[in-house]
Amino acid sequence: MRRALTLAALALLPVAVLGVFFVLPVSGMLARGFWPDGSFDPGGVISVLGRPRVHRVLWFTVWSASVATVVSVLLGLPAAHALHRREFPGRRVLRAALLVPFVLPTVVVGVAFRELLGESGPLGFLGLDGTPVAIVAGLVFFNVAVVIRAVGASWESLDQRPADAAAALGASPAQVFRTVTLPALRPAIVSAASVVFLFCATAFGVVLTLGGLRYSSVETEIYLLTTNLLDLQGAAALSVLQLVAVVALLLVAGRLRAVPDPSVSRVLPRPRRLSRQDWPGAMATLLLVVLVALPIGTLVLGSLQVEGSGWGLGNYRALTTRGTHQALLVPVTDALVTSLRTAVDATWMSLSLGLLVAVVVTRRSRSRAERRVRATLDGFFMLPLGVSAVTLGFGFLITLDHPPLELRDSPLLVPIAQALVALPLVVRTIVPVLSGVDDRQRQAAASLGAGPLRAVLTVDLPVVWKPLLAASGFAFAASLGEFGATSFLARDEHPTVPVVIFRLIGHPGPMNYGMALAASVVLAATTAVVMLVVERLRVPSVGAF
Amino acid sequence: EGDDSPATTAAGKIKDVVLVTHDSFFLPKKVVKDFEAQTGYHLVVKASGDGGTLTNKLVLTKDDPTGDVAFGVDNTFASRALDEGVFAPYSFDAPAGVSAYDLPGDDDHALTPVDNGNVCVNVDDTWFKAHDLAEPRTLDDLTDPAYQDLFVLPGAATSSTGMAFLLATVSAYGDAWPDYWKKLMDNGARVTAGWSDAYEVDFTQGGGKGDRPIVLSYDSSPAFTVPKGATASTTHALLDTCFRQVEYAGVLDGAANVPGAEAFVRFLTSSEVQEALPESMYVFPVVDGTSLPADWASYAMQPDQPYSVDPADVAAHRDEWLREWSDVTSQ
Amino acid sequence: MLELQHVSVSYDGKPAVVDVSLDLPVGEVLAVLGPSGCGKSTLLRAVAGLEPVAGGSITWDGADLRGVPTHKRGFALMFQDGQLFNHLTVGRNVGYALRLRRAPRIPARVEELLDLVGLQGYADRLPSTLSGGERQRVALARSLAVEPRLLLLDEPLSALDAGLRERLAVDLRGILRAAGTPALMVTHDHEEAFTVADRLAVMRDGRVVQEGPIADVWRAPADPETALFLGYARVLRDDAARTVLASAGLPPAPAVAVRRSAIGVRDGGGLVGTVLASRATPEQVRLVVHLEGVGEVDAVASLDAHAAPGETVHCAVDATRLAILPMTDASLD
Amino acid sequence: MLELQHVSVSYDGKPAVVDVSLDLPVGEVLAVLGPSGCGKSTLLRAVAGLEPVAGGSITWDGADLRGVPTHKRGFALMFQDGQLFNHLTVGRNVGYALRLRRAPRIPARVEELLDLVGLQGYADRLPSTLSGGERQRVALARSLAVEPRLLLLDEPLSALDAGLRERLAVDLRGILRAAGTPALMVTHDHEEAFTVADRLAVMRDGRVVQEGPIADVWRAPADPETALFLGYARVLRDDAARTVLASAGLPPAPAVAVRRSAIGVRDGGGLVGTVLASRATPEQVRLVVHLEGVGEVDAVASLDAHAAPGETVHCAVDATRLAILPMTDASLD
Numbered sequence A: 001m002r003r004a005l006t007l008a009a010l011a012l013l014p015v016a017v018l019g020v021f022f023v024l025p026v027s028g029m030l031a032r033g034f035w036p037d038g039s040f041d042p043g044g045v046i047s048v049l050g051r052p053r054v055h056r057v058l059w060f061t062v063w064s065a066s067v068a069t070v071v072s073v074l075l076g077l078p079a080a081h082a083l084h085r086r087e088f089p090g091r092r093v094l095r096a097a098l099l100v101p102f103v104l105p106t107v108v109v110g111v112a113f114r115e116l117l118g119e120s121g122p123l124g125f126l127g128l129d130g131t132p133v134a135i136v137a138g139l140v141f142f143n144v145a146v147v148i149r150a151v152g153a154s155w156e157s158l159d160q161r162p163a164d165a166a167a168a169l170g171a172s173p174a175q176v177f178r179t180v181t182l183p184a185l186r187p188a189i190v191s192a193a194s195v196v197f198l199f200c201a202t203a204f205g206v207v208l209t210l211g212g213l214r215y216s217s218v219e220t221e222i223y224l225l226t227t228n229l230l231d232l233q234g235a236a237a238l239s240v241l242q243l244v245a246v247v248a249l250l251l252v253a254g255r256l257r258a259v260p261d262p263s264v265s266r267v268l269p270r271p272r273r274l275s276r277q278d279w280p281g282a283m284a285t286l287l288l289v290v291l292v293a294l295p296i297g298t299l300v301l302g303s304l305q306v307e308g309s310g311w312g313l314g315n316y317r318a319l320t321t322r323g324t325h326q327a328l329l330v331p332v333t334d335a336l337v338t339s340l341r342t343a344v345d346a347t348w349m350s351l352s353l354g355l356l357v358a359v360v361v362t363r364r365s366r367s368r369a370e371r372r373v374r375a376t377l378d379g380f381f382m383l384p385l386g387v388s389a390v391t392l393g394f395g396f397l398i399t400l401d402h403p404p405l406e407l408r409d410s411p412l413l414v415p416i417a418q419a420l421v422a423l424p425l426v427v428r429t430i431v432p433v434l435s436g437v438d439d440r441q442r443q444a445a446a447s448l449g450a451g452p453l454r455a456v457l458t459v460d461l462p463v464v465w466k467p468l469l470a471a472s473g474f475a476f477a478a479s480l481g482e483f484g485a486t487s488f489l490a491r492d493e494h495p496t497v498p499v500v501i502f503r504l505i506g507h508p509g510p511m512n513y514g515m516a517l518a519a520s521v522v523l524a525a526t527t528a529v530v531m532l533v534v535e536r537l538r539v540p541s542v543g544a545f
Numbered sequence B: 001e002g003d004d005s006p007a008t009t010a011a012g013k014i015k016d017v018v019l020v021t022h023d024s025f026f027l028p029k030k031v032v033k034d035f036e037a038q039t040g041y042h043l044v045v046k047a048s049g050d051g052g053t054l055t056n057k058l059v060l061t062k063d064d065p066t067g068d069v070a071f072g073v074d075n076t077f078a079s080r081a082l083d084e085g086v087f088a089p090y091s092f093d094a095p096a097g098v099s100a101y102d103l104p105g106d107d108d109h110a111l112t113p114v115d116n117g118n119v120c121v122n123v124d125d126t127w128f129k130a131h132d133l134a135e136p137r138t139l140d141d142l143t144d145p146a147y148q149d150l151f152v153l154p155g156a157a158t159s160s161t162g163m164a165f166l167l168a169t170v171s172a173y174g175d176a177w178p179d180y181w182k183k184l185m186d187n188g189a190r191v192t193a194g195w196s197d198a199y200e201v202d203f204t205q206g207g208g209k210g211d212r213p214i215v216l217s218y219d220s221s222p223a224f225t226v227p228k229g230a231t232a233s234t235t236h237a238l239l240d241t242c243f244r245q246v247e248y249a250g251v252l253d254g255a256a257n258v259p260g261a262e263a264f265v266r267f268l269t270s271s272e273v274q275e276a277l278p279e280s281m282y283v284f285p286v287v288d289g290t291s292l293p294a295d296w297a298s299y300a301m302q303p304d305q306p307y308s309v310d311p312a313d314v315a316a317h318r319d320e321w322l323r324e325w326s327d328v329t330s331q
Numbered sequence C, D: 001m002l003e004l005q006h007v008s009v010s011y012d013g014k015p016a017v018v019d020v021s022l023d024l025p026v027g028e029v030l031a032v033l034g035p036s037g038c039g040k041s042t043l044l045r046a047v048a049g050l051e052p053v054a055g056g057s058i059t060w061d062g063a064d065l066r067g068v069p070t071h072k073r074g075f076a077l078m079f080q081d082g083q084l085f086n087h088l089t090v091g092r093n094v095g096y097a098l099r100l101r102r103a104p105r106i107p108a109r110v111e112e113l114l115d116l117v118g119l120q121g122y123a124d125r126l127p128s129t130l131s132g133g134e135r136q137r138v139a140l141a142r143s144l145a146v147e148p149r150l151l152l153l154d155e156p157l158s159a160l161d162a163g164l165r166e167r168l169a170v171d172l173r174g175i176l177r178a179a180g181t182p183a184l185m186v187t188h189d190h191e192e193a194f195t196v197a198d199r200l201a202v203m204r205d206g207r208v209v210q211e212g213p214i215a216d217v218w219r220a221p222a223d224p225e226t227a228l229f230l231g232y233a234r235v236l237r238d239d240a241a242r243t244v245l246a247s248a249g250l251p252p253a254p255a256v257a258v259r260r261s262a263i264g265v266r267d268g269g270g271l272v273g274t275v276l277a278s279r280a281t282p283e284q285v286r287l288v289v290h291l292e293g294v295g296e297v298d299a300v301a302s303l304d305a306h307a308a309p310g311e312t313v314h315c316a317v318d319a320t321r322l323a324i325l326p327m328t329d330a331s332l333d
């Protein structure tokens, strides 16, 4: 009984937030589809599902996201090893740099990719422009950092001794990896992969810009149906499809994550020097650096080209202005301040909610029913990733308009929406590590007189500290880069950088395009610096308890 | 007259006028200040998405509008908004020339024209000179093998600019428009997602130095491709390929501040706003006799006979046209 | 004073501790002995409040502890595998409980405790860089730092060499005596139990089969199995028992437990037998002898005795190393 | 055959194993004894290839093992703390090495090994649900399953009760003998070393201070410290040594190590002393006695002797429980 009450108390806040800011708006939009004229008419929705175009779109979404997820994991794993378990000069910078794509506005990246791959671009000879390969490369570009970070956070503190034990029983390094390391990493890998899959499956800008017309995903389709055709039945049908797919994915992921005994021994990380055996990691890292550096390099070069006057910093200087022909209401620098402020808010919100959720879902269950409840909660908080930003954005407008939920003009709406998108990242980064904490460590603390909170500070905090930093980096980056929901909700006087970039890039004018590139570079650089700083934070002294 | 309508509440606070618009909306600060000074209202702007998003947002929130006045619904989306009863009728004595742009079928006069612009095919003059090739002039020319692989345009499904071009072809070819598109695609037209993609990446005069000298853009675009110190633009619009877009403003049905909304609609047709339109939103004014910026006067030509489609037709067939267009272009 | 009444603990329905009743007055140390897997650690965990009690009650000074969470019981448990905090230095591990209650002069006290367990100067090391025995000693020091109302020690010295174990056992005894702290200590070292504890509880299959003052239990095991567990080499019955008892000058009894050292090869010993096997140990030679009128028994000879297999030897019986058993129907040997 | 020549291992520059040279012929078992933290585990890890060797060489049948990774050495190491794979069942832990080399009839072999360590029917359990001793036995079974060319056992039986330990030690000996597998076994139980091993190496502070056939090492410790470590209670010198040796009928020597049981209270014993302290143990009474002409020594009395503190007793010396030490300049006692 007491356990149930504690569970409910801890889960209350996150569930309430998600209920108001996710479930309510999304069901509002779905209701418009199912009750087109005020009367229940599911037939319309169901008939949409029969359209051949819907099948084609669904198939493309599933396979492109799957391939991109697999590639991200295959490249991300060795890179995570190199970047989180090996010591070499510059690894922190690389770690931060690889997260940069995560915040770049997809429109800008799409443009950069197309400049590279286009017929006249430096890589035009590959003939990839408009092909699925380019789309997958774009998806991987954005998301490989998720794998590196989430898996790296779990990997870096992994105890070496079980691996030694396997080697001492005759297991080769590959066998050690398969039988010992991989099982310990599995929750983190599955977590990261499911997040990546959701990002890829709901990717909007990348598919749009790189896919040309031939390829559209469920997300772009929902966008078209909702904003252009106002075909709410069609949009609802696809949204339901998305939700069903997400739930299926979560069930599979839950299965794959489940280990008979999740406890994993962790130590303070002491990375070894990079050595010859580490070539897979080194190669993967190199490959990724190239994959990430090429488009970003294109951006940087583009940003240094001032229209009409050749090379120079003109575009950067112009960031303090409102663009040619006053394309903007506020200078980009102001938008950057807004972005950073919003990101700080979104970060603390998602971190506190994420921690609560992580604690709730990782506590050992005493009964089957309790385990069910926790697993359901675990999946519940992943849902925001699987739903179109348009659906959510319109949903806010039509549901949060009555007291006491008269919230659609609240300045908190943007950070809250961003926090909801970042929440699954936070949860999925922390949970694999937290669930590996041996309960007996907490018991040891209790048996020395530590109360539950103290036990958490002693045992859990030091172990999740690094993942927590990684997660806050994620949350911050996700917030900085969020465009879909933000563009719906941001108030005009206070746009974020991606909103401003989107505006710039869509407005003709000699410098607007260059400024958009420069703003993207500044956003990227800001992210990298913030990541570097965050990585250096140590456990506060209270945690050392 | 509404000019002396109360701008403050009983408590003496300045009343807000909330403008719902798309993300291309922009007016110089000074102009906004003047509006506030003249009327005593405070203007609050809520901008997001493009014209289509704006329209659908208005439709979805019509029972509980998020503002008082809307600007940016264009002639391709306006029917839907009218059918759904988003706007409240509002007539006033508009300046000369405005009524020429009135929306066909808007009998209650719910929408007031504010600006207009044309989506036209643009060509890179320098490229054609360098390649010693005559520039295309008409829609039909674009399917000429001489111009194979030279045209880039944003898609109709993902870009309002692209949608306008589709409507131009519908207007030009009637039910045979899909055949035209088939030929266009066979001739190597490249379709991108958005305008910026086409113009900045693929167009030879865009930011990225692309490889296609023919692009779908606006009649105003040539004004932006005048090199520093030069006296001629490097591009020009093909005035026989244009589709006219008109943007409207209207008072929202159920607005909290109807007088304020009406004041703002009137303000949009004032000469101050009309003169600012080209520089701030790249569109032409609708009021007769409004003076244009020098660049525009010399480089931005407007077509005499742009294509147009009856808004009611657009509303009725948009869905079907788009689906058919997708089929043709993605083969 | 700790009182356990009919305590049972189960894991997923499988009983691990069954109907255990024990008393532990203040100032006494109770050693818990029993075969591997018999439920000793579970018993300690239940007392600490880490396992839910399925039946019975645990009380402290008469107050029922049911529902009192571990950290409020004021007991300290030293885990069998130490459970050091890997991310804290040795010093911070040891000082953990002191910091919890904001004790004064923590560093000095930590150094004192580390000194006690022979780890001077280890305060800044991380647990992962310690040897097995060093880790165990840190865990011991950490639980001693708590100064609890009751100390629960789960094989506190098992990873240590004999010399250190003996020294620490004596020290432990001193500390517990001085503070009057009662303790429950699991051990499998009989010597250690003798050194530290006042009383002894022998567990088997989750039950306490015998409990009492330590010397009493040793002198009079409750049944043949307990006798064997306590280090008696064999249990003899009937005729064999009678013959051996007679040789020791004791009255006959139906069953007698015999330590290995109870039967010694001695010139002029009253029993005659043939050596079946012999094996030298540091102190003496261990024999298996077939004694006339008794059968196969274990015996010892001094290292210089002639006692190769096949030889005939005379043996004497040491009455102090026999234990007369109450006869039960069990038929173990 | 395993050969270590001048092997040194350091942790971050701090030496843990220093200049160790050892030979281990096929079929022999070498027990490694030494105080906690002296470098025993490190030595085993170095042989297994888990710690880089800072100096010297380790060879197998003459081939240098430097650069040969752990899994190619064909050795099996049982870790001091077991290091079971938490995510695998007991059965899969034990069968781990068998699966690696795709051995036939794995389940049957696993059941056999579990039987051997007394854990029949535990195959489907998870390690986290085992008791400490059960876990250790699974680790032992897991390393036995490897059937390696060399077995490295780090305190394989330390968590077990005396009876089980003795049984398993005997079984282990049998298995190693039967397969001719050489083994290096760390232990702190002298009895266990005696039961399982042929030879004994005593370590101290990272060095091997004595190595040889097990009985020889026990009979003749190399120095006073080793004697004390091996369980001799005291080292007597000069006059004291002479008196005790004379009483045992041995020629004089400058230093002699005396086991506790070497001096026994016996009516008619040649030495007279006063009991200073006495403590009962299961088998006998342990005394500290001030002997005339010798000084303070440890002694034993049988449980029925009258030997309360203050009483005067006569003591006899058992020559087999003395060890004459080569005199070094060390002045320990």
Ligand SMILES: Nc1ncnc2c1ncn2[C@@H]1O[C@H](COP(=O)(O)OP(=O)(O)OP(=O)(O)O)[C@@H](O)[C@H]1O
Pocket: C128, C129, C130, C131, C132, C133, C134, C159, D011, D012, D016, D034, D035, D036, D037, D038, D039, D040, D041, D042, D043, D080
């Ligand atoms: N990873 C390490 N880093 C630094 N020092 C270490 C490390 N492992 C062991 N040591 C130190 O090396 C010495 C030898 O350790 P080792 O584990 O070999 O001892 P041991 O003889 O096995 O002791 P025990 O009987 O207590 O297990 C000890 O002083 C220990 O503190």
Ligand SMILES: Nc1ncnc2c1ncn2[C@@H]1O[C@H](COP(=O)(O)OP(=O)(O)OP(=O)(O)O)[C@@H](O)[C@H]1O
Pocket: C011, C012, C016, C034, C035, C036, C037, C038, C039, C040, C041, C042, C043, C080, D128, D129, D130, D131, D132, D133, D134, D159
């Ligand atoms: N978490 C658990 N889940 C299920 N069974 C358990 C669990 N912990 C222990 N057991 C079982 O309960 C019994 C008692 O375990 P316990 O740890 O109390 O034994 P123990 O007496 O301490 O043994 P040892 O001397 O080997 O440490 C054992 O059979 C063990 O397998």
Ligand SMILES: Cc1ncc(C[n+]2csc(CCO)c2C)c(N)n1
Pocket: A101, A102, A103, A106, A138, A139, A142, A143, A199, A200, A203, A204, A206, A421, A422, A477, A478, A479, A481, A482, A483, A484
């Ligand atoms: C294909 C793809 N596109 C964009 C992003 C970037 N991104 C996706 S979700 C998110 C958080 C807020 O929306 C961010 C920054 C990505 N990871 N994958």
Ligand SMILES: [Mg+2]
Pocket: C040, C041, C042, C080, C154, D131, D132, D133
């Ligand atoms: Mg135990």
Ligand SMILES: [Mg+2]
Pocket: C131, C132, C133, D040, D041, D042, D080, D154
């Ligand atoms: Mg060790």
